[in-house]
Amino acid sequence: MNSVVKSPKDSKLSMSYLTVGFIAVFIGAICGLLQGLVRGGVIELPSFINYYQLLTAHGVLLALVFTTYFIYGLLFAGVSKTMGALSDKARSIGWIGFWVMTIGTICSTIMIILGEASVLYTFYAPLKAHPLYYIGLALVVVGSWIGGAAMLMHYSGWRKKNSGKLSPLFGYMTTATIILWIVCTIGVAISVLFQFIPWSFGWADRINVLLSRTLFWYFGHPLVYFWLLPAYIIWYVCIPKIIGGKVFSDSLARLSFVLFILFSIPVGFHHQLTESGIPEGWKFLQVVLTFMVITPSLMTAFSLFATFETTGREKGARGLFGWLKKLPYNDVRFFAPFMGMLFFIPGGAGGIVNASHQMNTVIHNTLWVVGHFHITVGTPVVLTFFGVTYWLVPYLTGRKLTPALNRAGMIQTILWSVGMFFMSTAMHILGLFGAPRRTAYSTYQDNPTALEWFHGFFAHYTTVALGGTILFIAAMMMVYLFFHLAFFAPKAENDIEATEFPIGEVAEHAYTTPRILENWKVWIGIVVVLILIAYTIPVTDMITHAPAGSPPIRTW
Amino acid sequence: MHRSEKVWLTLSFGMIMLFMLATGYQSYALEMGPPSNMETIDPQKVDQTAPFDNPGVKQIGDNEYEVVMTLQVFSFNPGKLEFPAGSTVHFTLTSKDVVHGFQVANTNINAMVMPGHIQKITQKFDKPGEYLVLCNEYCGAGHQMMATTITVK
Numbered sequence: 001m002n003s004v005v006k007s008p009k010d011s012k013l014s015m016s017y018l019t020v021g022f023i024a025v026f027i028g029a030i031c032g033l034l035q036g037l038v039r040g041g042v043i044e045l046p047s048f049i050n051y052y053q054l055l056t057a058h059g060v061l062l063a064l065v066f067t068t069y070f071i072y073g074l075l076f077a078g079v080s081k082t083m084g085a086l087s088d089k090a091r092s093i094g095w096i097g098f099w100v101m102t103i104g105t106i107c108s109t110i111m112i113i114l115g116e117a118s119v120l121y122t123f124y125a126p127l128k129a130h131p132l133y134y135i136g137l138a139l140v141v142v143g144s145w146i147g148g149a150a151m152l153m154h155y156s157g158w159r160k161k162n163s164g165k166l167s168p169l170f171g172y173m174t175t176a177t178i179i180l181w182i183v184c185t186i187g188v189a190i191s192v193l194f195q196f197i198p199w200s201f202g203w204a205d206r207i208n209v210l211l212s213r214t215l216f217w218y219f220g221h222p223l224v225y226f227w228l229l230p231a232y233i234i235w236y237v238c239i240p241k242i243i244g245g246k247v248f249s250d251s252l253a254r255l256s257f258v259l260f261i262l263f264s265i266p267v268g269f270h271h272q273l274t275e276s277g278i279p280e281g282w283k284f285l286q287v288v289l290t291f292m293v294i295t296p297s298l299m300t301a302f303s304l305f306a307t308f309e310t311t312g313r314e315k316g317a318r319g320l321f322g323w324l325k326k327l328p329y330n331d332v333r334f335f336a337p338f339m340g341m342l343f344f345i346p347g348g349a350g351g352i353v354n355a356s357h358q359m360n361t362v363i364h365n366t367l368w369v370v371g372h373f374h375i376t377v378g379t380p381v382v383l384t385f386f387g388v389t390y391w392l393v394p395y396l397t398g399r400k401l402t403p404a405l406n407r408a409g410m411i412q413t414i415l416w417s418v419g420m421f422f423m424s425t426a427m428h429i430l431g432l433f434g435a436p437r438r439t440a441y442s443t444y445q446d447n448p449t450a451l452e453w454f455h456g457f458f459a460h461y462t463t464v465a466l467g468g469t470i471l472f473i474a475a476m477m478m479v480y481l482f483f484h485l486a487f488f489a490p491k492a493e494n495d496i497e498a499t500e501f502p503i504g505e506v507a508e509h510a511y512t513t514p515r516i517l518e519n520w521k522v523w524i525g526i527v528v529v530l531i532l533i534a535y536t537i538p539v540t541d542m543i544t545h546a547p548a549g550s551p552p553i554r555t556w
Numbered sequence: 557m558h559r560s561e562k563v564w565l566t567l568s569f570g571m572i573m574l575f576m577l578a579t580g581y582q583s584y585a586l587e588m589g590p591p592s593n594m595e596t597i598d599p600q601k602v603d604q605t606a607p608f609d610n611p612g613v614k615q616i617g618d619n620e621y622e623v624v625m626t627l628q629v630f631s632f633n634p635g636k637l638e639f640p641a642g643s644t645v646h647f648t649l650t651s652k653d654v655v656h657g658f659q660v661a662n663t664n665i666n667a668m669v670m671p672g673h674i675q676k677i678t679q680k681f682d683k684p685g686e687y688l689v690l691c692n693e694y695c696g697a698g699h700q701m702m703a704t705t706i707t708v709k
């Protein structure tokens with residue numbers, strides 16, 4: 001596979017996606033810093049900025065824009081690397097997707113800046129933003145469908161040319177990720193196109209609040225798997241190569257991705273557990289399905305540690321844990337995702353708490369939840385993406401990750417980890433004490449319970465502010481390093497110097513991969529059935545037994 | 557499959573089954589399921605619709621109370637509630653405008669209150685003290701001010 005020549009035209013497309021992504025990090029991190037400082041009572045915002053405006057920008061730019069752009073930049077590069085250069089047609093479609101997404105992003109961002117859309121990234125009805133906010137978000141989704149179609153075209157083109165052959169693991173996983181994304185975004189697209197846009201223009205008087213929330217979370221949970229799967233691609237495919245090992249098992253890797261498609265979608269009710277209007281039994285069913293989706297993550301953990309151990313032993317490690325010493329901790333391409341994996345251990349455990357029906361009522365909408373997603377998407381996924389940036393950008397631009405840049409990357413990773421440790425631990429504990437999320441500075445008229453949130457060490461809003469400040473520094477370093485790697489790092493003069501796109505080979509002892517895993521019709525069919533089982537009856541009920549809807553309201 | 561792989565998968569699956577059984581048992585046998593009331597109401601006619609035309613606290617038994625409450629930007633009506641220690645309180649809630657949260661710190665009360673829907677939640681207050689009631693769903697510019705108290709004597 002490594003013989004495939006790099007296509008400069010594809011590199012340009014990838015770099016465009018990545019660049020928008022890092023601009024989003026720049027703005028989003030400034031918002032994050034200010035949020036932490038405001039909640040800690042360290043600063044007060046000037047009157048022309050509203051806390052919730054910042055929070056909307058932070059959520060949209062980091063959770064939706066940065067992630068999607070980075071993922072597309074990475075996946076386009078990976079399919080071009082493993083399945084050959086894109087056809088001119090597929091590449092043009094990739095560019096159309098890029099521009100549609102970008103127009104949408106700009107449109108929504110302007111509305112947030114103008115203060116016309118302080119409804120947060122979840123835009124719960126009946127809070128009503130400017131119609132252009134919803135239109136912008138719709139364009140982001142539609143653009144991502146167009147870009148996704150380009151990758152699917154490339155994959156099916158490869159399979160036609162190579163009939164009978166097993167597709168490259170990277171291409172297979174990309175396809176799974178895009179399929180997951182298309183199936184889940186249909187929900188939010190329906191809600192935005194048929195509920196929010198007509199209602200925000202005044203063409204419809206009222207909106208079905210519960211239905212809109214349900215369609216949002218039908219999308220909202222698989223959204224987190226859309227972030228996670230590309231990180232898993234790196235963990236399965238690229239990390240083995242970086243540490244000098246092999247992919248442990250091709251079939252286990254593919255199977256876990258199939259399971260993600262099946263079980264990550266029909267589970268949105270676990271975000272609506274404390275809501276009226278959804279019968280408890282249906283909530284419970286989706287909680288059960290939520291537990292199922294833990295399985296492929298545990299499989300991934302197994303596969304990773306198996307790779308680490310096998311590689312360590314091949315390098316001469318002894319004893320039960322000797323292999324832990326053989327890992328390349330001073331290589332940022334490994335170290336950054338590795339730190340992310342460590343954070344994922346408490347992150348995953350916390351996720352089980354969140355999903356557990358009644359434990360959920362302890363933490364629902366408290367700062368615990370914010371702590372939780374900063375140590376899941378905000379660290380395992382983000383540090384993996386940052387770790388990727390250190391080799392992907394010089395690979396795409398024909399430059400080198402010099403030892404000095406590697407060191408800078410190590411420092412950046414350590415700062416992010418330390419900042420996140422303080423911020424997320426404080427958030428988890430404050431949440432258990434009852435501190436709410438999505439709330440500006442408040443002592444609730446010096447209520448004793450609320451004042452306790454300013455005492456102690458970890459149970460202290462100032463610790464959130466402190467962690468946030470360290471994180472902010474790490475984010476600014478990352479943005480700087482991105483542009484440095486893109487434009488100023490030394491050029492690679494020849495093939496030997498060139499930065500590699502690490503693609504692991506499958507270990508010899510691994511079993512052959514069953515062909516059914518590549519039969520997408522089967523898997524899409526099953527997921528549709530699961531979705532229908534989990535949603536048909538409660539959603540029909542929401543529509544037929546709907547209360548009078550809500551008129552648009554602006555409360556900021 | 558490798559043997560260690562099988563062991564791992566069996567263990568992890570067993571663990572997941574255990575979690576599922578635990579939540580199922582708590583929800584159904586112990587009736588600790590999350591608040592999921594199904595009644596609806598016209599969100600624009602809350603003031604005219606019983607029981608919300610007359611929000612307030614009513615004693616309905618020895619140490620048992622019913623609270624009918626509306627949530628609106630940025631307040632709870634009625635606010636500043638008081639109960640004797642050991643009271644069981646049944647809350648009936650709805651929103652007159654956007655989605656709000658109803659959370660009582662240091663208890664297990666935590667529910668979404670949506671316009672168009674009536675939410676119900678019951679809690680026994682044993683320990684005396686002043687409990688902080690707050691809105692934990694973003695509802696607008698004054699969201700961080702939306703709070704009241706429950707005093708248990």
Ligand code: HEM
Binds near residue numbers: 374437438472
């Ligand atoms: C500079 C680094 C960061 C800092 C200082 C930071 C800080 C914060 C703080 C303090 C909040 C909570 C605000 C509240 O609930 O009132 C928050 C919310 C949030 N953060 Fe971050 N964060 C950072 C990076 C990230 C990253 C990298 C992501 C995801 C990729 C992310 C995703 C989110 C999301 C989705 C929310 C919730 C928004 C909402 O409730 O609507 N953050 N962040």
Ligand SMILES: [Cu+2]
Binds near residue numbers: 220221224270271
């Ligand atoms: Cu979820």
Ligand SMILES: [Cu+2]
Binds near residue numbers: 691694702
């Ligand atoms: Cu509120």
